Amino acid sequence: MPVRVIDVRERVMAQNDLIAAEVRQRLDDAGVPSLNLMSSPGAGKTLLLERTLADLAPSLRIATVVGDVQTQNDADRLSRHTSRLVHAVVTGGACHLDARQISAALDAVDLADTDLVFIENVGNLVCPASWDLGQTSDVVLFAVTEGEDKPLKYPKMFKRSRYALITKVDLLPYLDFDVERAIGYLRDVNPNIEVLLTSARTGQGLDEWYDILRGHVRHASHVAAESA
């Protein structure tokens, strides 16, 4: 007897999309942009956020929601760089965050006292690409240690992302990674993707990253003020 997986999956996805729309509305009304960071395990999401919190948390009020299959290691790391509560979601086996988890995390966030929300998704280039969380924009990180062809092999993730951060560029002298080829593959999959070359270790590219974040904050608060 055949198994009707697709229908059930579609219903779960449809439920998720409804909750994601609610999350998006809630954030829009509050004038708070949110960025969903996705990547392979170990591409540098947490280190980027550690640096970002250390550098910007004094001037920006940043909320963070951190997903992992197991452990709250990443949330613990981030909590050292902010006085605000870090929200850890342990998925317990699930390969991605979903909108319900974000909604529950935001219930404990005072959005009127928040400029920006970061979501650090589960380290995985496949599954998170299928789940809307209500975020403003997607950011995909890929490390120069992973090889140039990741955009071609995981196109859905790179197609939906507004920004691609090529991370760990401080390691380029020790690798055969061809930056131009990687950017070419990124543009093949998503001609509009904005590409940054970054190293959270040396700080390369972080000023550009921070400008993007500040632009999101200005834009979201402006839009909310207009519609209020």
Add this chain to the structure above:
Amino acid sequence: MPVRVIDVRERVMAQNDLIAAEVRQRLDDAGVPSLNLMSSPGAGKTLLLERTLADLAPSLRIATVVGDVQTQNDADRLSRHTSRLVHAVVTGGACHLDARQISAALDAVDLADTDLVFIENVGNLVCPASWDLGQTSDVVLFAVTEGEDKPLKYPKMFKRSRYALITKVDLLPYLDFDVERAIGYLRDVNPNIEVLLTSARTGQGLDEWYDILRGHVRHASHVAAESA
């Protein structure tokens, strides 16, 4: 109205387990061991297999089944190092290989003319850990560029693996990666896991890896001969 995802998922998994058992029986009967390689994207599965085929294919008859979400890039890379057909499975969005795909691939393999089967799974530390493919043993690769705590964050994968290859050790001088701590985390999750330090670029650890492969080939053919 609640959605009964679990039941359907369990039925799909049960179907998969039945097919995996058939695959395992087929391989056991033929005296052919199979190794399922899993890791994050870009941890070095393909480069390890390229080197392995280049070094061993003259003496061992190796069949390869390569899974990717998109592209047959990895299969193309492997095909340069073997005269045998490389079997590419494009999952088209699915985050793991399943037993049906392995069974279909093996239909085109003459097992009587094969010493060893490699399965290169989709680059993902989460989903492939839940799917039995009928393999003899699981091999997990994790690169020194990914950070020491991957075994703690993706424990299911590391628990089921018989071997852990810590890859790209040639990059250790340029990283803060603590090998002893990583091995400690591996053993916390799986006290019996066999750990190899490898670099497919310099060749470090590959002799030990090849000894493991030859041991599997000898053992499987011996067991098949005994039971014949």
